[in-house]
Amino acid sequence: MKPLASVLIADDHPFICxxxxxxxxxxxxxxxxxxxxxxxxxxxxxxxxxxxxLDLSLPGRDGLRLIRDLKAGERPPRVVVVTMHSxxxxxxxxxxxxxxxxxxxxARAAELRKAVAEVLAGRNYFxxxxxxxxxxxxxxxxxxxxxxxxxxxxxxxxxxxxxxxVLLLVGQGCSNQEIADRLHLSxxxxxxxxxxxxxxxxIRSQAGLYRFATLLAAAQAASGGDAK
Numbered sequence: 001m002k003p004l005a006s007v008l009i010a011d012d013h014p015f016i017c018x019x020x021x022x023x024x025x026x027x028x029x030x031x032x033x034x035x036x037x038x039x040x041x042x043x044x045x046x047x048x049x050x051x052x053x054l055d056l057s058l059p060g061r062d063g064l065r066l067i068r069d070l071k072a073g074e075r076p077p078r079v080v081v082v083t084m085h086s087x088x089x090x091x092x093x094x095x096x097x098x099x100x101x102x103x104x105x106x107a108r109a110a111e112l113r114k115a116v117a118e119v120l121a122g123r124n125y126f127x128x129x130x131x132x133x134x135x136x137x138x139x140x141x142x143x144x145x146x147x148x149x150x151x152x153x154x155x156x157x158x159x160x161x162x163x164x165x166v167l168l169l170v171g172q173g174c175s176n177q178e179i180a181d182r183l184h185l186s187x188x189x190x191x192x193x194x195x196x197x198x199x200x201x202x203i204r205s206q207a208g209l210y211r212f213a214t215l216l217a218a219a220q221a222a223s224g225g226d227a228k
Contacts, residue, residue, distance in 0.1 A: 003029075004026075004028055004029040005028050005029065005050045005051060005120050006029045006030075006031045006047070006048070006050050006051070007024055007029065007030050007031065007049055007050065007051045007052075007053060007116070008030075008031055008032045008033070008040075008043060008044060008047055008049035008051070008052050008053070008077070009021060009030060009032070009033045009034070009052075010033070010034040010035075010037075010040045010052060010054045010055060010058060010063075010066075011034075011035065011053075011055040011058075011082070012035050012036065012055065012057070012058055012059055013035075014033070014035060016055075016105070017033040017035070018033075020053060020082070021033070023109045023112055023113065024112075024113070024116065027113070028051075028116065031047045031049055032047050032049070035058075036058065036060050037058035037059060037060035037061035037062055037063070037065075037066060038060035038061050039060075040054070040058070040061070040066050040070075041061075041066065041069060044070060044077060048075065048077075050077060050078065050120060051077055051078045051079070051116060051119060051120055052070070052077045052078070052079045052080070053080050053082050053116075054066065054067065054080070054081055054082065054099075055081075055082060055083055056083045056085055056090060056094070057083070057084075057085070062175075063081065063083070063094075064093055064094060064097050064173060065173065065175065067079055067081075067094065067098050067099050068097045068173065070098075071097070076098075078100045078119045078120060079098065079099050079101070080099070080100060080102070080115055080116065080119050080125070081094050081099050081101065081102045081103065082103050082104075082105060082107075083102075083103075083104065083105060084104065084106075085207075086104055086129070086130065087207045087211070088130075088211075089207055089210050089211040089214060090207070090210075091126070091130055092214070093173070093210070093214060100119045100124050100125070101115050101118070101119045101124060101125040101126060102125075102127060102130060103115050103125070103126075103127055104127050104129070104130075107127060115127075155200075155201050156216070158200050158201070159197060159200055159201070162183075163193055163196060163197050163200070164216075165183060166179060166183070166190060166193040166194065167197055167209075167212070167213050167216055168216050168217060169182060169183075170194070170209065170210065170213035171210075171212075171213030171214045171215070171217030176190045176191060176194075194209065197209065
C-alpha cells in the first residue's frame with residue numbers, strides 16, 4: 001500500500017492546527033504541528049514532510065522568511081500558505097519567496113483538501129478570490145509596465161537617503177534586525193526610520209509600507225542598479 005503523504009502544520013493557534021488536522025486526516029498523515037516560527041525549520045529537517053501548511057504571522061521567524069530558507073535547503077517540502085492576509089502584497093511576496101499555494105483561513109474544508117491535493121501533485125494552487133489581482137503591483141512592474149511603477153515611486157524624493165536605504169531592504173525581505181546589522185544601526189533606529197517613512201508617505205498600515213517597499217525593490221532589480 002502506498003504510504004500517505006505527510007503534512008506538517010505551522011500556526012501559532014493550537015485550535016487552528018487541530019482544525020486543519022481534523023480536515024486532512026485520515027487522507028493524509030499529519031506528522032507534526034509547530035506553534036512558533038523558530039521551531040519550523042528543525043521540525044522540517046527531522047520529520048521530512050511532503051507538505052508544509054504555513055501561517056505567515058508566526059512569532060519568531062516569520063512565514064515569508066521561512067519559505068525562502070526552506071526552499072533554499074535540500075529536499076524542501078511543498079508549501080501552502082494558510083493565512084488571513086488577503087492583500088496582494090502578501091500573495092506576491094509569498095509567491096516570489098517560493099510558496100506553492102496560498103489559501104485564506106476562511107476557505108472551506110473542501111477547498112483546503114483540493115489545495116493540498118493540487119500542490120502534492122506538483123501544481124500550484126491559489127484561492128480563486130485572489131487570482132484576479134495577482135498581476136498588480138510588483139508583478140506588473142517586473143513584467144515591463146514601468147509607467148505605473150515610476151508613478152507609484154515618485155514620492156521617494158521626499159525621503160532621506162537613509163530612509164530609502166531602509167525601505168529598499170524592507171522590500172528585499174529583510175527583518176529589522178537584518179537591516180540594523182547591514183546599516184550598522186540599532187533595531188530601535190530602524191523602527192524609528194520605518195515610522196518616519198510611513199509618516200512622510202502617509203502610509204497607514206504595515207501592509208501598505210511593505211507594498212511600497214517591494215515596488216522599490218522590484219524597480220532596482222529591473223534596472224540592475226539604484227532605483228532612487
